[in-house]
Amino acid sequence: MPVTIKNIAAELGLSVSTVSKALNDYPDIAPQTRQLVKETARRMGYRASAAARSLRTRRTNTIGLIFCIIDRHLTDPYYLDLLASIGEECSRQGFDLLLSVCPDRRLERSAYERMVDGKRVDGMILTGTRHGDGRIAYLVERGFPFVSLGRSERDGDFPYVDVDGAKGINDGVQHLIDQGYGRIGFVGLPPELVCAGHRFQGYQTTLEKGGLGLDPRLVTHCDCLTQEAGYQAMQGLLELDEPPDAACVCSDVMALGAMGAVQERGLAMGRDFGIVGFDDIPMAAQVQPPLTSIRQPIYEVGTRLCRMLIKVVEGEPLAESHVILGPTLVIRESSGPYQRGWAR
Amino acid sequence: MPVTIKNIAAELGLSVSTVSKALNDYPDIAPQTRQLVKETARRMGYRASAAARSLRTRRTNTIGLIFCIIDRHLTDPYYLDLLASIGEECSRQGFDLLLSVCPDRRLERSAYERMVDGKRVDGMILTGTRHGDGRIAYLVERGFPFVSLGRSERDGDFPYVDVDGAKGINDGVQHLIDQGYGRIGFVGLPPELVCAGHRFQGYQTTLEKGGLGLDPRLVTHCDCLTQEAGYQAMQGLLELDEPPDAACVCSDVMALGAMGAVQERGLAMGRDFGIVGFDDIPMAAQVQPPLTSIRQPIYEVGTRLCRMLIKVVEGEPLAESHVILGPTLVIRESSGPYQRGWAR
DNA sequence: CTTGACAACTAAAACGTTTTTGGGTATAAT
């Protein structure tokens, strides 16, 4: 039923190999033949069978992406933008994107094996590198092409794109200091994430540079990137004997939850209490008050990841295999100048 | 390098066909042989080549999904949840999910052709049915298995899952009426979407039922589902000579933008002006004031779509091929009782 | 002793490509 290369050959009285070569622009095919074949193929509505082609060429022209969803809620717009940028670049390059969503960390390994060992994809994009990342170990051991979003110091040398989290947090914390906040808390990412450490370092060094000591009680983190978790974390900080008057929250989604907790206490955001988020999701600009946030160039990250991986897959050399992109602080009202103390 | 069925056969001194049959539980294989083969396969780390298998069986065990992104921003959490639910169900059923993101409506057709004619997937999930939907025409013509999220009256008979938008809007508008709002606007979806019509009907009938006439000036719509568009639409309504005192906005993301426009005018949300959104994204509960919204059972929608499609692909009969799920109104503060008039 | 039935396995074709090798026919060079 579907039209194959053989049908075209029969139609034209040519051999299969000639047709194949014509379609693939081999040099030893007469220009007119090539023309004729392509014309006929189009007329007959021919499309190469992906399976047959990849069986023969050992290439799938597909890249794999696995999202491991904890808690059944992956509603962070950040991921959707990442996905969109990767997907778009894939399309441009004629690649497909095979996506797997696994609801449980324990199923993650088998999801990778399915894609990699089942030869379903040519390469993988890995997001959110973790300490002692089993996925990296696996891919390195297999010698399978991959790039990652996020560094991983000790796990071997592989191409990655990362955002300079320390720099981002530095800008954010410094901004809070400049606005007059003196007791600045930190709501970090799940500690297993490599980038969580970088961001904390940014917090630490900027406090020191600003002459503010680090109070460990003001440092907390969320185990998942949800509003609820951000709300809880901020609750914890506000219940301290000496609560903070500002906080740097490592994800906007978490920051929105944190804002809720602050406002619930009757504190005026951007006056009594300052918050800086991370990611600069679209919602950040719309919420009341608008949320100051450290913008990640997420579209560029996704695009670069995709381009790098495709180069690796095709065996081309990478101009740079370790890319660190700079975030930019977007100042809005949630970090307005500090106006009064906690006790009022 | 990768271990194939032939390697296993050689290792055990069996034929390829025996190994294949053993792995696939054919009855004419001795139980002990089957056992031995499976054991050995596992030990050697065997994984069937997806390409070879699907070349032979004409099945890919993959379903396709194409997101057409307008405006480079697909940050609606709704889609991420939909994607997550579809992805999870795929995993459970041992299917892969091939995702294509096309930045331009003009590239949509070729994205479909790539998946369908290139035999990359066994079936497609189509989202957001449109009037005179070219995708449906194409798939029907090809006789290709698909299910859709959303009805389509005239385009032929195919399985779908839909949410009862008329019912949802009905509940929302009735709620606004009950809260004392008397001049209720409507911010609809892009009119090309089939569901846009259903929702508008819900608006219309509920107004009539409530004895409120329909003022066409209070009816507007957005061309894309962004906050910005919602903001603009609401601006338009508020600039009328006789502006509304409430509005039903057909997507939460748009509703958040609309809330911004309302608040910018100095109106108190949930007192001077009521808003009901649609989708009940997580953000709705967190924003200030929390947004009343019509919840779509999006996880169930995704799961059902996936299950139905897989049944169709496998040639099993569908218990019900036209599923309409009910939304539920989640009441929050953005639709608090009407307290004062526009002029103050 | 043949026949048939059954169980357990194998041979081989097929799926639709790509690619290597090689063959034939012009044209050009010796």
Next chain:
DNA sequence: ATTATACCCAAAAACGTTTTAGTTGTCAAG
């Protein structure tokens, strides 16, 4: 007239499975 050189095309193998159609061996029934 012979040889070399392009040029164009065809044959065939290969990729790793699945599946149809046997083949072998054993055992029971006739």
